[in-house]
Amino acid sequence: MRRRALLQLFRPPNLFTVPGDPLCGYLIASGGRLSWHVIPAIGISVALYCAGLIVNDLADFSEDLRDRPMRPLPSGGVAVKAANTIAIVLISIAVILANLVNATVAVIAVILVNEILFYNVFAKKNAFVGPIAMGLCRGSSVLIGAAAILPFHPSSFVVPAYAGPVITFYFGNLHFGFRNSPYLAAGVITLYIAGVTALARKETSNPRIPPLIGSLIRGLLFIQAGFCASAGGYGWVAAILLLALWPVSRLVSSRFYAS
Secondary structure (H helix, E strand, O other), X not given: OOHHHHHHHOOHHHHOOXXXXXXXXXXXXXXXOOOOOHHHHHHHHHHHHHHHHHHHHHHOHHHHHHHOOOOHHHHOOOOHHHHHHHHHHHHHHHHHHHHHHOHHHHHHHHHHHHHHHHHHHHHOOOOOHHHHHHHHHHHHXXXXXXXXXXXXXXXXXXXXXXXXXXXXXXXXXXXXEEEOOHHHHHHHHHHHHHHHHHHHOOOOOOOOHHHHHHHHHHHHHHHHHHHHHHOOOOHHHHHHHHHXXXXXXXXXXXXXXXX
C-alpha cells in the first residue's frame, strides 16, 4: 500500500471542510458555547466522511478502471481488500464514539452510515436522488454536532429545536426574520452539497469540472463560518479558524485532487 495513494483515497483538500459541519451544529445548539463534547462529534463526522469516500471508490471501481485508471484502487496503490478493511474500521470507530456521547448521536450516526451506503450502492447513478442523498450525508453531520450537547434532552430536538436568536433581514420598509437553528444549517448545507454533487456528475466528460468541484467544496467553509458566527460567543473564533482553513485546503489541492 502506497502512502500517497492512501492519502488520495481520503481527498485531503476536502477533509478541511468536514469539522465545520458538526462544529456549526454544536455552536448553534449551545448558543455559542464550546466544550470538549464537540471533539467526539467532529471525530464521528471525519471518520464517516473518510469511510464514505472509500465506499464511493469501491462502488466506482469498474468505472474508474476504465475512465480513471490512475486512482488509488484501480492503479493498485491501495488494495481493494485493504480499502474494505479501513472502511469497516472507520465506521466501527464512529459508531463506538457515537454511543459514548449519547443515544441520539448514536442514532444519527447509524442513519448517516445508512445514508452513505444508500448513496453509493443505490442512489449515485440517479440524477435526482443521488445529489440529494449526498447532501443529506453532510446535513446529518451538522445534526451530529447539535445532538452532542450534554446533558441532552430528547424533547429539545423537536421543532422548534435549539431556538437560537432571530436573524432579521431588511429591504426598505419590509423586513423578515427567522430563528437560527441547527436544522437551518443542516438544510442549507444539504442543498449546497446536493448542487455540487449534481455538477460533479459531469466530471469525467469535462476536464474543467474537477477543479471547479474542488473550489465549490472549499466554499463550504464560508457557509460553515457564517453559521458559526451567527451563534455568537465562541462562534466567532470558530468562524475565523474555518476561514483560515480555506487557503490551506487550496494549497493542498495543488497536490491532491478533490473530486
